[in-house]
Amino acid sequence: MSVDLQTVKRVARLARIAVSEEEAAAMTGKLNSILGFVEQLGEVDVTGVEPMTSVIPMEMKKRGDEVTDGNKAADIVANAPATEENFFLVPKVVE
Template identity: 80%
Template sequence: MSVDTTTVKRVARLARIAVTDEDAERMTGELNAILGFVEQLNEVDVTGVEPMTSVTPMAMKKRRDAVTDGGKAADIVANAPATAEHFFLVPKVVE
């Protein structure tokens, strides 16, 4: 796959990035070099290679999956002018 200046300008417009003509020319070469490197990576045989989360072996930190109220309900409503059972009380605005 090859990128031309028209494609660079279109992507820049979609990303809402202002790109001058000389910047588009420079980016064309850079993006083509990146895509060439990605094509090289696609040629590597990775069958039998397990995905890694890090280059050094380590166990993932896990926490117990539990639903809680956060234990801070009283702290959250502490400065509210009016509360009831850890809820904010607000004036009625719709009849």
């Protein structure tokens, strides 16, 4: 796949980047070399290679899935100006 001047201008317009004629011509060569490198990567034989998320084998840290009520009600209302039975007390605003 190769990129021409028209494609570079279209991509620049879509990216909302102002590109002059000289810059577009320079980008054509750069983008073609990048795409050439990507095509080389496609030629590498990766059969039998498992996908990985890290360069070293790591096991995901997991915690037990336990349902609790949180036991945090007292901590949550600790700084409230007025509370009653772990509920916030607020002034009445509707008559």
